[in-house]
Amino acid sequence: DAKTTQPTSMDCAEGRAANLPCNHSTISGNEYVYWYRQIHSQGPQYIIHGLKNNETNEMASLIITEDRKSSTLILPHATLRDTAVYYCIVTQEAAGNKLTFGGGTRVLVKP
């Protein structure tokens, strides 16, 4: 699986959009980008995933660059409950859904 690079931490103001970057410059054509988050020692929670196209759901938007070497997770209106560690994961179809978590980005949403 391709390696991902994320900032260790970032702060965000409540009510503002949170843009979380992820670099995956070695991604190959059949690898998907997944985002999960973990709120204070709870089990990780799925957010969104994509292959090539931008994706949006009720939680967030995922913007993948045209060359697919990086992506951005956007939380449109961050709330205090969005404070969590956010994991960007790249996995290929052959690996099934055996996810390999990295260090993630610790996001602190401030009032």
Place this chain on the structure above:
Amino acid sequence: DSGVTQTPKHLITATGQRVTLRCSPRSGDLSVYWYQQSLDQGLQFLIQYYNGEERAKGNILERFSAQQFPDLHSELNLSSLELGDSALYFCASSVGTTVYEKLFFGSGTQLSVL
């Protein structure tokens, strides 16, 4: 609530002992995964079962074993416990095994080995 149930929530035991962690997947999910989260190693994939069969293996120690039963619940057995086995153990489930499916995680079992 993810629908994945893990018991017990907390477990305190001594070195050298053996424990069993239990996981009930979401209704309809055939695939079960076990992950270990420690402070220094982060979230590590241990093992995956699909419909009773072992599907994938990760960084699981030989002292650890798992199985998935006909009713699809799974158990993770940890034996000859060491201090370093203290960690949060998460179970996750999904319907199948394709990369398109999201994983649903339980709330974990906190294991403390003293």
